[in-house]
Amino acid sequence: MRLRNIPRAAEVVWNHRMVIRDPFEHRGNWRQLFGNDQPLHIEIGMGKGQFLLQMARLHPSVNYIGVERYHSVLLRALEKFDTEEFKGLENIRFLCVDAARLPEVFVKGEIAKIYLNFSDPWPKAKHAKRRLTSNEFLVRYEQILADGGALEFKTDNTGLFQFSLDQIQNAKAWNLNQYTFDLHREEEMKRGNVMTEYEQKFSAMGNPIHKLIASLKMER
Numbered sequence: 001m002r003l004r005n006i007p008r009a010a011e012v013v014w015n016h017r018m019v020i021r022d023p024f025e026h027r028g029n030w031r032q033l034f035g036n037d038q039p040l041h042i043e044i045g046m047g048k049g050q051f052l053l054q055m056a057r058l059h060p061s062v063n064y065i066g067v068e069r070y071h072s073v074l075l076r077a078l079e080k081f082d083t084e085e086f087k088g089l090e091n092i093r094f095l096c097v098d099a100a101r102l103p104e105v106f107v108k109g110e111i112a113k114i115y116l117n118f119s120d121p122w123p124k125a126k127h128a129k130r131r132l133t134s135n136e137f138l139v140r141y142e143q144i145l146a147d148g149g150a151l152e153f154k155t156d157n158t159g160l161f162q163f164s165l166d167q168i169q170n171a172k173a174w175n176l177n178q179y180t181f182d183l184h185r186e187e188e189m190k191r192g193n194v195m196t197e198y199e200q201k202f203s204a205m206g207n208p209i210h211k212l213i214a215s216l217k218m219e220r
Contacts, residue, residue, distance in 0.1 A: 009071035016078050019094045028107040034063045034091070039112035042067055044099045044132060045119050049077025051196040052115070056092040057085070058194070064092045071096060099132060099140075106144040114141055116153040118198040121160040133164035138171050142216060151214045154183065156202040161210040168214045179212035189213075 013019055020026065026033050030040055039062055043052045046066035056064045068074040074096050081087060081094075097105065119132040129136045133153055141151060151174075155161050161181070168174045180186040183193065184203060189211060199209055 006072040006075060009075040013071045013074050013078065013096055016094070018078070018081060018092065019074070019096065023095045023097055023105045027105055028110065030063075030065075030106070030110055033093070036063070038063045038091070040065065040110060041113040041115065042111055043115040043117065044102075045069070045116065046077060046094075047073060047117070048197055049080050051117055051194055052092065053077070053080060053086045053089070054194045055115075056089050060091055062091065066092070066094045067099060067102070068094070068096060069098050099137070103140055103143040108143055109146040111144045111149060112146055113150045113152065114145065116151070117196045118155055119153075119160070121155075121157045123159070128163070131160065131163065133160070133167055135167050135171060138167060138174065142173050145216045147216055147218045149216050150177075151216075152211070153214075154196070154199065154209060154211045156198070156207045156209055158210065161212070165212060168212070173217055175215050175217055177213045177215055179210075181210050182208040183211045184209055186211075 014021060020033075031037055034040075041055070041062055042065045044067045046052050046068050049066060052064050052066045055062075066077060068077065074094060077094065081089070081092070095105070116132050120130075122128065122130045128134055131137070145151075153164055158181070165176065165179060168176050178189060180189050183190050195203070203209060
């Protein structure tokens, strides 16, 4: 999908109080930035922010960081944050950075959970390494997740989901804990589920939503 460029996006993003301008400076010190010892969860490719903002509102004892590469997309999440429903939240921050650089932003063990929601499928085989559930990205997550830390992934793209299952099952450092090809019919896995904008759209169209939960092994 072609992104619509918004001329004012970069300026607004970099001047918003909840956007961390130089995340690399906080590597290893994110607890100090939040001012507490709460666990830190991140969503990579957060889009318009509905999922992460709802999570931050529902779980004030967790700190959340939304990671988005494009200013024009992050702008929409910030606009949503600034509404009456969310603007009082203090347990959330936003980064405009390429996910490939996350090991430069966080140290090992700093992250307790990673969310991936409706990530770009990169359908061409030659682009497989760019998929956020590829082995290349799993290795990056190993460098920032705590041992036993979780990865949760949702998509409606069956090909991408099967690829993701294969990648995790073949990765020595990971356990595949749960998965389903039809989340909304799986009572246990859908308990407490917070839907993204895409999830609402695709569910309304009758598309089944796939979800997996994996964790980093404690001893490797």
